[in-house]
Amino acid sequence: QVQLVESGGGLVQAGGSLRLSCTAAGRTISLYAVGWFRQAPGKEREFVAAISRSGGGARYKDSAKGRFTISRDNAKNTVYLQMKSLKPEDTAVYYCAADSTGWGTSVASFGSWGQGTQVTVSS
Numbered sequence: 031q032v033q034l035v036e037s038g039g040g041l042v043q044a045g046g047s048l049r050l051s052c053t054a055a056g057r058t059i060s061l062y063a064v065g066w067f068r069q070a071p072g073k074e075r076e077f078v079a080a081i082s083r084s085g086g087g088a089r090y091k092d093s094a095k096g097r098f099t100i101s102r103d104n105a106k107n108t109v110y111l112q113m114k115s116l117k118p119e120d121t122a123v124y125y126c127a128a129d130s131t132g133w134g135t136s137v138a139s140f141g142s143w144g145q146g147t148q149v150t151v152s153s
Contacts, residue, residue, distance in 0.1 A: 050149070051110055065128075
């Protein structure tokens with residue numbers, strides 16, 4: 031497992047942008063596929079985006095396509111989630127997750143999780 035730390039959350043108005051960061055501590059993040067998930071109050075944790083170990087492949091939740099971009103900078107040991115055109119329904123705690131064996135879209139596909147960062151989008 032790898033220790034993950036998220037940052038970059040905050041309060042933003044609808045239509046605004048945020049960039050979330052996920053940094054690995056103690057391990058090189060290039061060994062892991064990384065995913066972003068989110069959980070709104072009273073709802074299950076859901077997949078948002080994932081990126082392969084090399085960065086050559088990416089997957090997105092349908093509602094994130096065209097608005098969110100996942101990328102990685104292995105030299106900085108960090109994966110990013112750039113979010114644009116934010117909507118109030120994007121409000122949630124955002125978690126990054128990592129796995130060394132694959133890069134699925136389910137919670138069960140990832141073995142290591144960060145503590146989350148709050149994103150709040152006001153209308």
